[in-house]
Amino acid sequence: xxxxxRLATLTTALASTLAAxxxxxxxxxxxxxxxxxxxxxxxxxxxPWEEATGNTVTIVPMPSSTTDQFAQYRLWLAAQNPDxxxxxxxxxxxxxxxxxxxxxxxxxxxxxxEHFPSIIESQTVDxxxxxxxxxxxAPALYYRKDLLDKHGASVPAxxxxxxxxxxxxxxxxxxxxxxxxxGYVFQGNAYEGLTCNALEWIKSFGGGQVIDADGTISVYxxxxxxxxxxxxxxxxxxxxxxxxxxxxxxSRGVWQTGNAVFMRNWPYAYALGNxxxxxxxxxxxxxxxxxAGGDTTSAATLGGWNIAVSKYSPNQEAAISLALYMASAxxxxxxxxxxxxxxxxxxxxxxxxxAAQQPIIPRWKEIFLNAVPRPSAPTKVSYNxxxxxxxxxxxxxxxxxxxxxxxxxxxxxxxxxxxxxGW
Ligand code: GLC
Numbered sequence: 001x002x003x004x005x006r007l008a009t010l011t012t013a014l015a016s017t018l019a020a021x022x023x024x025x026x027x028x029x030x031x032x033x034x035x036x037x038x039x040x041x042x043x044x045x046x047x048p049w050e051e052a053t054g055n056t057v058t059i060v061p062m063p064s065s066t067t068d069q070f071a072q073y074r075l076w077l078a079a080q081n082p083d084x085x086x087x088x089x090x091x092x093x094x095x096x097x098x099x100x101x102x103x104x105x106x107x108x109x110x111x112x113x114e115h116f117p118s119i120i121e122s123q124t125v126d127x128x129x130x131x132x133x134x135x136x137x138a139p140a141l142y143y144r145k146d147l148l149d150k151h152g153a154s155v156p157a158x159x160x161x162x163x164x165x166x167x168x169x170x171x172x173x174x175x176x177x178x179x180x181x182x183g184y185v186f187q188g189n190a191y192e193g194l195t196c197n198a199l200e201w202i203k204s205f206g207g208g209q210v211i212d213a214d215g216t217i218s219v220y221x222x223x224x225x226x227x228x229x230x231x232x233x234x235x236x237x238x239x240x241x242x243x244x245x246x247x248x249x250x251s252r253g254v255w256q257t258g259n260a261v262f263m264r265n266w267p268y269a270y271a272l273g274n275x276x277x278x279x280x281x282x283x284x285x286x287x288x289x290x291x292a293g294g295d296t297t298s299a300a301t302l303g304g305w306n307i308a309v310s311k312y313s314p315n316q317e318a319a320i321s322l323a324l325y326m327a328s329a330x331x332x333x334x335x336x337x338x339x340x341x342x343x344x345x346x347x348x349x350x351x352x353x354x355a356a357q358q359p360i361i362p363r364w365k366e367i368f369l370n371a372v373p374r375p376s377a378p379t380k381v382s383y384n385x386x387x388x389x390x391x392x393x394x395x396x397x398x399x400x401x402x403x404x405x406x407x408x409x410x411x412x413x414x415x416x417x418x419x420x421x422g423w
Contacts, residue, residue, distance in 0.1 A: 133344030137303030184236030271340035
C-alpha cells in the first residue's frame, strides 16, 4: 500500500469513529514553533487527516525559541484559553504543564508500545500521559567536508581539536579572501538552547549534569569551570561576537550560507542544509559532538517535542484524533523524510526509505538513546526557573561578565537556596 493509501485508511477509520459519535466537522487549532520549515511541513502533512475527517487544521505559528513559546503557552493555559486545541510541547515542559492537558493514556493505549518507552515515561506525570511522542532530538556537530579536506584536517573528536581546526581553517580561508567565514557557530542566546549547549560542554568535560537525577546540585566543580572557560574562549575568536544572541535559526543561517566550518545543531538542519537551493548541499556531514579527551565522552542533550490536547479545548475528540494522527508511524515517516526529524517510533529506524533519504536518522539512534536529559524530572515545576538561572550564569560567563568559577559558585548557592527542603 502506498503511504497516501495507508494514511487514507487510517484517517478513514478515524473519520468513521467521529461519524459514529455524531461529531460534526470542526476547526482544530494547532500551535507550533516555527523552526526551519516546520509550519510548511505540518500544513502539508495534516491534509490527509483533514480530507478524511472533514475537519480543518489551523496552525498557529509561534516564535522558534522554545523559551518564548513556553512563556506564551503559560499565559494561554493560565487563562484557560479555549482557542488552542492542540499544543506541540517541548520534552522538558511536561511536569510544568501537565495539569492543563487531557490524559491520553486510554486513547493511545494501542500505539504506546510502538514508541520508545523512555519518551512515554518522560511525558507521563503522576500516571497521566500528558502528551504523545512526536519527534525526538539529539544534536550533532555539523562539519564542512570540503573545507576539512581542502585543509587536510580530520573530524575533531575533542573540543581542543575542534578549536584548533576551526581557527586554522578560518585563518587560512580569510587569508584567501573568504572574509565572512567563522570557525564555529552554536546557540549562545540567553534561553533554553544555551542550557542544552552548556550541559553538553559541562557533561563532556566530566563536570556532571548540573543537577543529578536524584536532585543533587553539582554544577560548581573544576571540570564545569574548565568547560565554560573553553566556550568563553570561542566568542570573538572562532565564533562571531553575535553568537551571544544566536538561537538555532541564526546559527543555521550562518552555516547554511556557507559561512561556518562547524555548527552545533539538531537534525532538522540536516534536511534544510541538503535542500535544493542550499549553498552547503552535499558539502557537509555530521559527527557526535566532541569530548574533552582522556576518559571523557561526548554528550548530547536530549531534546524532542510531543503533542498535547488542551483541557480547555471545546473540540477534544477531534483534537485527540489529530494528536494520534501526528504521533502515528505514517506521519512520523513523512516528517522524517521531509524534515530529518528523529522518529519516536522504534521501527522507523529500520525503514529503508528513511535511511536512504536522511541517513542521519539511523545513525542518530544510539546518540538519542544515550542522550543526557536536562534536570526537568528532579526539579519538576521549578525546571524553567532552574534552567533560566543556569543559562543566565553561562551567558554572563560567555559575555565576560564574571569568571566561570565566580558565576558557577553564585549559581550553586542560588540553586541551593531555591531547593530548600526539596524542589
Ligand atoms: C530543540 C529541542 C528542544 C530544546 C530546544 C532548545 O527544539 O528539541 O528539546 O529545548 O531545541 O532550543
